[in-house]
Structure formats: structure tokens, C-alpha cells
Amino acid sequence: MADFFKVDLDVLATMTGTLRQAGEQMDQALQAFGAAQDGQIGPSTLVGAAKDFQGTWKYGLGQLQQAISECTEGVDKVHKNYQETEQTVQQSLGKINTLLQE
Structure with a gap:
């Protein structure tokens, strides 16, 4: 299932930068x-x-410009949330792996 849905955090970061540049x-x-x-x-x-x-x-x-700003904020939040989710999943999988090895 992990291969079915992937989010490229680098692409989200690039999109945010591009939106900011367009507004400027x-x-x-x-x-x-x-x-x-x-x-x-x-x-x-x-x-x-x-x-x-x-x-x-x-x-x-x-x-x-206001719409670009709002979109940029939204993409920033999505990026942050995906990063946090990815870290949480990795930590959880590490704990499961530790428990399985005991």
C-alpha cells in the first residue's frame, strides 16, 4: 500500500517557492x-x-497576490503535516520493530 500513494515533499517545497516567486x-x-x-x-x-x-x-x-499567498500558506501546511506524519509513522514502525525483536 505504501507504493500506492506517495507524496514528494521536495516537490511541495518547490511549489511553495514557485508560488512565492510568482507573487513577488x-x-x-x-x-x-x-x-x-x-x-x-x-x-x-x-x-x-x-x-x-x-x-x-x-x-x-x-x-x-492574495490568492497566491493563501495557496502558499496551504501548501506550506500540507508539507509540514506530511513531514510530521512521515516522522510519526517511522517512529511507530521503529517501536513495532523493536517489540517484534524482543
């Missing part, structure tokens, strides 16, 4: 759009479009 990158991109000045990213019409984009998407991206 979105925040940086949003701030870059809002901080654009004439000449930095192109003509004033492009700067205006970037600022409009930043204003329009600020709420939506904030909501997306």
Missing part, C-alpha cells in the same frame, strides 16, 4: 508600471498606457 514578480511588475516616467519605457502615450494598466489591474493583481 507580479508585485514588482505592477510597481514598475506605476513608476514609469516619460522616456523610460517609450513615448508618453506608452507611459500613459502603462499607468492606465497599473491603475486598472492594481485591484485584480492584488486579489491574485
Whole structure:
């Protein structure tokens, strides 16, 4: 049965890191759009479009960042719980093995 269901704790840890990175990158991109000045990213019409984009998407991206944060917290908890369960099972099996050898 142990081969039927496996959880790769390293994959869960990687997923958490990836989610955090995505949230940070979105925040940086949003701030870059809002901080654009004439000449930095192109003509004033492009700067205006970037600022409009930043204003329009600020709420939506904030909501997306919140969802990423909540998902990251959930994956962190799952990772921790699986680690604890794995340790408990190993300890229990060690105790059983000791008792069987007596």
C-alpha cells in the first residue's frame, strides 16, 4: 500500500517557492508600471498606457497576490503535516520493530 500513494515533499517545497516567486514578480511588475516616467519605457502615450494598466489591474493583481499567498500558506501546511506524519509513522514502525525483536 505504501507504493500506492506517495507524496514528494521536495516537490511541495518547490511549489511553495514557485508560488512565492510568482507573487513577488507580479508585485514588482505592477510597481514598475506605476513608476514609469516619460522616456523610460517609450513615448508618453506608452507611459500613459502603462499607468492606465497599473491603475486598472492594481485591484485584480492584488486579489491574485492574495490568492497566491493563501495557496502558499496551504501548501506550506500540507508539507509540514506530511513531514510530521512521515516522522510519526517511522517512529511507530521503529517501536513495532523493536517489540517484534524482543
